[in-house]
Amino acid sequence: MVYPAHHRQIVEELMSGKFLLNNEEHFNSLKENESFYTEFFKVSFDLELIMKPEFSYLLSKDTQENFSRDVSIFIAILSYELDRDGRNFIESFDFNEFTFEEIDNYFLNSSFVDLIESNKTLRDNESRRTLLNGMARRNIIYKTFEDRFTFTQAYKVFIDFAKELALKRIKGEPETQNTEK
Amino acid sequence: MIKAEPRTILNFLNTYFDVVRDLFEYQQQDGLITKEVFDMICHKHGAQMKSRLREYRVVRSIGSDFEMRDVYFKLMEFLLFEFKPLLPETIEKYKGAISELFMKIRKSEHSDRDILQERIKNLSGQVREFVDLVERNAFRLLAETRDLKSNIDRVQYREKVHKASFWIEYYILPLNRILDVNHSESVTSKLVEVCEYANRKRLDYSDETTRSEYEKLYTQLIQTNQDLLKQSKILTNELIPLLERIRTESLILTGFIEFLRNPYKVETPPLLKGTRTMVYAKDMYFKVREFFEQFQIEAPVIVENSEADFDRWIFDRTLFKEKLAASMPVNDFFGWCFKALKKDFDQIETDKFFAVTGLLFDEELQIDYSKKSERVSIETTTSLLNVPKLKIEPAIKL
Numbered sequence: 054m055v056y057p058a059h060h061r062q063i064v065e066e067l068m069s070g071k072f073l074l075n076n077e078e079h080f081n082s083l084k085e086n087e088s089f090y091t092e093f094f095k096v097s098f099d100l101e102l103i104m105k106p107e108f109s110y111l112l113s114k115d116t117q118e119n120f121s122r123d124v125s126i127f128i129a130i131l132s133y134e135l136d137r138d139g140r141n142f143i144e145s146f147d148f149n150e151f152t153f154e155e156i157d158n159y160f161l162n163s164s165f166v167d168l169i170e171s172n173k174t175l176r177d178n179e180s181r182r183t184l185l186n187g188m189a190r191r192n193i194i195y196k197t198f199e200d201r202f203t204f205t206q207a208y209k210v211f212i213d214f215a216k217e218l219a220l221k222r223i224k225g226e227p228e229t230q231n232t233e234k
Numbered sequence: 235m236i237k238a239e240p241r242t243i244l245n246f247l248n249t250y251f252d253v254v255r256d257l258f259e260y261q262q263q264d265g266l267i268t269k270e271v272f273d274m275i276c277h278k279h280g281a282q283m284k285s286r287l288r289e290y291r292v293v294r295s296i297g298s299d300f301e302m303r304d305v306y307f308k309l310m311e312f313l314l315f316e317f318k319p320l321l322p323e324t325i326e327k328y329k330g331a332i333s334e335l336f337m338k339i340r341k342s343e344h345s346d347r348d349i350l351q352e353r354i355k356n357l358s359g360q361v362r363e364f365v366d367l368v369e370r371n372a373f374r375l376l377a378e379t380r381d382l383k384s385n386i387d388r389v390q391y392r393e394k395v396h397k398a399s400f401w402i403e404y405y406i407l408p409l410n411r412i413l414d415v416n417h418s419e420s421v422t423s424k425l426v427e428v429c430e431y432a433n434r435k436r437l438d439y440s441d442e443t444t445r446s447e448y449e450k451l452y453t454q455l456i457q458t459n460q461d462l463l464k465q466s467k468i469l470t471n472e473l474i475p476l477l478e479r480i481r482t483e484s485l486i487l488t489g490f491i492e493f494l495r496n497p498y499k500v501e502t503p504p505l506l507k508g509t510r511t512m513v514y515a516k517d518m519y520f521k522v523r524e525f526f527e528q529f530q531i532e533a534p535v536i537v538e539n540s541e542a543d544f545d546r547w548i549f550d551r552t553l554f555k556e557k558l559a560a561s562m563p564v565n566d567f568f569g570w571c572f573k574a575l576k577k578d579f580d581q582i583e584t585d586k587f588f589a590v591t592g593l594l595f596d597e598e599l600q601i602d603y604s605k606k607s608e609r610v611s612i613e614t615t616t617s618l619l620n621v622p623k624l625k626i627e628p629a630i631k632l
Contacts, residue, residue, distance in 0.1 A: 068506070070507075110505065112505070112506065114504070121503050121505045122497065122502045124502075125503065126494070129491075132486065132487060132490050136479070136484070137471065137472060137479065142486075142487075143486070162467065164472050165494060168494065191505075210503050210505075213503075214489070214493075214503045215486045215487075216489055218489040218500065219485045219486070220485070222488070222489075222492050223488075
């Protein structure tokens with residue numbers, strides 16, 4: 054059997070929880086063979102392949118994934134603080150480069166201090182570095198330098214999540230609740 | 235006085251938390267609990283509920299109605315994090331109390347020591363209450379203003395501005411005046427003054443116990459001033475520019491604000507969970523097989539014989555024991571060992587000789603020492619050993 058080009062890289066990266074981005078060569082191979090890979094991941098690992106124009110990733114059925122929650126809190130607080138600072142946070146995510154120092158300042162002066170201090174991945178500069186490195190490993194951010202990064206288009210997963218939540222709350226729909234951490 | 239044990243009351247609160255919460259919510263909403271509401275809440279728990287609520291002093295009668303006692307009300311506020319915003323006038327009263335106590339402390343510096351210490355403790359208590367109220371108010375104001383920004387009810391911009399102006403005029407700006415350290419009339423500036431005074435007195439006051447009270451007050455005020463500065467920063471950064479902030483609205487930000495209310499109770503975007511193989515995982519068998527299979531491909535192993543002459547002698551204890559038994563009785567044990575070895579080897583090394591002499595410790599042997607202290611010489615390849623002459627016989631079994 055002949056496998057699509059970059060098959061091994063596609064499988065390895067997606068299976069390690071990475072987002073594949075549309076500026077990467079193997080993304081095109083994945084896109085061209087979307088139906089093959091959708092079936093491949095479903096039959097082999099019971100995982101769902103999500104294809105978006107800008108990125109692609111795999112979904113696990115397990116919703117108790119702490120990494121997703123930590124990243125959601127991180128992006129939510131950062132969006133709130135950027136807005137409070139008078140910046141358009143979507144434009145900032147799309148075009149700006151952030152420094153670790155800038156992020157630390159936003160988190161140090163945030164009014165969500167109780168939440169930040171109670172979360173072990175956000176509570177101090179070191180913990181935030183670890184979270185950001187984890188985000189870089191998964192292609193949610195791209196480290197332009199040791200202490201600088203830009204967001205990749207993968208951040209839109211969390212933006213879509215916020216939109217959906219807002220619509221549910223506006224409509225007064227009860228959402229499924231998680232068990233407490 | 236309450237007859238019940240403190241633990242009994244806490245157990246009651248734990249078991250009937252829903253009842254107490256219902257009472258709290260009605261009290262918070264209407265300012266009191268009407269008789270009808272009280273009857274309705276207590277009805278499903280039997281007649282004992284009413285008497286217990288009174289016995290544990292959770293409620294008290296106001297005419298025919300009821301109200302929750304302050305200590306329980308504050309406890310519920312704290313547990314549920316549902317603080318009602320207080321008008322800053324209510325908070326400002328602490329300025330009067332703190333100033334009055336401070337003035338009396340300064341005046342009574344050289345009078346009765348006990349009353350001075352009591353006043354310092356009271357001042358500390360007032361400061362504690364003041365900070366607590368400021369924090370609760372700031373928390374509530376933040377929640378209210380985030381609601382405005384989130385605008386989940388989708389109210390019109392005009393109405394939002396009206397609400398924001400209300401919060402700013404009656405709550406935020408007055409609270410900011412209380413916390414503004416640069417304003418000479420603010421409570422914070424008064425606390426800074428008290429802190430400086432306490433700092434001097436903790437070092438130079440003549441009486442040691444009073445110095446210790448000043449020390450405690452000083453430490454408390456240092457922390458208090460830091461906490462108030464934090465609250466003041468929140469007011470300046472987040473609450474005062476409220477009108478400006480509500481001008482923009484974003485569905486995404488609404489979602490994030492709603493999420494941040496309680497991020498642990500909302501399902502976040504599902505991502506692929508990192509894999510970690512457990513011994514009970516389905517694919518463990520294959521992973522273990524893969525691991526061991528890597529050792530199945532055996533590369534040829536070539537063993538080269540060392541050319542060096544390597545004589546490795548292992549002492550056969552049983553053989554030598556048999557030989558010794560056959561030669562019993564032996565008049566000179568060490569001599570016998572040497573001779574026994576000599577039958578096999580031309581050269582006797584010291585370690586070989588010592589290995590054979592180990593037979594001496596056999597419990598089945600009886601050892602007799604020469605009365606004349608006779609000694610014999612044994613010559614090994616490396617040593618000349620001077621050893622006693624020992625007679626060996628089989629031990630007499632009892």
